[in-house]
Amino acid sequence: MSGPAASTATSTETSTTTPRKRRSIGWLLLLPGALWLAAFFVTPLVQLVATSLYDPNGSVEAGYAMTWSWGNYTEALDFYSEPFIRGFVYAGIATVLCLLIGYPLAYAIVFKAGRWKNLMLVLVIAPFFTSFLVRTLAWKLILADNGFVVSTFKTLGLVDDDGRLLATGFAVVAGLTYNFLPFMVLPLYASLERLDHRLIEAAGDLYASPAQGFRKVTLPLSMPGVVAGTLLTFIPSAGDFINSQLLGDTNQTMIGNSIQTLFEAGSYPAASALSVTLMALIIVMVAIYIRRAGTEELL
């Protein structure tokens, strides 16, 4: 966001127009974005933090008083530590799976697809043409207890005779992986596409084997894509509740489900405290991750 302001600042020194006018244009350009953020990001955020500190004994009938009830946080964490941990574990597994599936896919699209490249890209994006909800419901049909997937797995001995796939942790992680895979593939594709092919050729000329070339040249240069992809996959899946609601059972609730159930039950302070905690934890995790992985070329 400092981009326009910074560039006007440097240009004023050489410019013949009055510096003040130039500077005000920069601010004017920022105005729509800033107003939008103030109205739709800052306001709800302040409201959310405020609600998380309301008197937990309040109700719609009596109203909610601001009592700085920090106890909302300790109580929420006390009760909901399990869905919190489960949510992060599921999101973590789904992210790793997305990376393992997404990297070869993006690599193949960039280097091996030839004239099929555009078609393959469209196919990666195609699921977005239907609703998230419909796609997840479709998985309910695919993994149904008397569906062909389960019966095949049973014949192969991968599932017990009275076992199931739907309403298990496996189904939830599979749903998350499926739904967020494109968010992994697209940034990986972008960073691999940008990569200078002559560098790989040069590695070959210097007697690097293809594997060495990949490890020393391709992989390091695609790291910005890996970082962006893992963030875009992990953050939304950590807060997701649709997959575990439709594909999980009552013991696979993720933190998103807890928040949603509490909001529906009218426990606004507790639900807000959980939301703020989730947001804070994600910010901390992402900050540590970015610091370690580096983001020089990310933005």
Next chain:
Amino acid sequence: MSNRRRPLMTPPPGLALPVRRRSVLRGMSAGAVTLGAGGLLSACGVESASQTESSCTSEDLSAEEQQVVWSNWPAYIDPTQQDDSTLGTFEDRTGITVDYTDDVNDNSDFYAKVRNQLGACESTGRDMFTLTDWMAAKMIGLGWLQELDKSNLPNVEANLIDSLRSPSWDPERKYSVPWQSGLTGIAYNADLVSEVGSFEDLLTRSELKGKITLLSEMPDTMLFMLLLVGADPEDFSDDEWGQALDRLTEVKDSGQIRQFTGNDYRQDLAQGNIAACEAWSGDVIQLQFDNPAIKFVAPEEGLALWSDNSLVPNLATHKANAEKLMDYYYDPRVAAELVAWVNYICPVQGAQEAMTKIAPGLVDNVLIFPDDQLLSQTWDFMALSPDQEAEYQEDFAQVIGA
């Protein structure tokens, strides 16, 4: 930001009183900068959402505008597009246009949808909606509903069945007219399991592990949990509530329950993903048309009896038209035609006789026209104070959401 929404932030006490909503919103972004964050948060709080007749008065434009806007549950009326549907006939007969939407999926959900408007005495754009007893009771308590004019409801006065005339939460039926009643019991798929005759059975039989669902409506599910721990769901103590909740937690932790659902248990039951579940009577009769193996059982512990009620919210501008509509459905013939479609319990006296001409096969169905023997096994859920209601809802949410 929608200006229909009630401002959740109230201005700091120092400001002059008549602050317009918009200036409050505008002031907030400036306030975030000038005041410290702590000061801003201190100024937050939400006022009571209760209304009284004098704080929120409504105007009736029924005479000038021949229309009524109605929100109801899905699959809760005969198909409205057909000319000879009950709704189409009403429109032809009265000249009133009915704007019918089935956007009530769940009581709590719908409550969240209209809460901000009704709490601030603003119009919801609806003249009438249909909600279950406990939610109707809550809205009466909040002063969000308009009193009905009994002189516009002669059929209701004459034909409402005795057992529904005086519920504890609206003893004179001043605010509510029952739309349909129903029973909560057990449904099972006879192709997959032998009869599931009780909740004890449903929650403990090992072959049903992971093959059952319970309802996410708190009063429905907790009524049976209370019965299981030997409490009276019409009069229980906090202690007994705690025991019932512990029982539910225990069953949930054992992995017996696959999911807590709303209406969507219907698909899982039809597809065979679940073998048995807690279910609503009318749904099961509808499912039986496609799959006769699906059965409804009155559990040994008893049945929950509930009603969904037509209500007129504050600031609805077509109350008289809405009353005409409610009254129309208390004509026994119309009531019989409706119930032949929806298969719930008909609250209208005389509909059973009218049914002989419409769908003779349903006349003796005790789930539609229950006899005394069946009604003697039914239970209500205790009327809750607002505080209890909030506490119990949160307790229940903690079990199903953790």
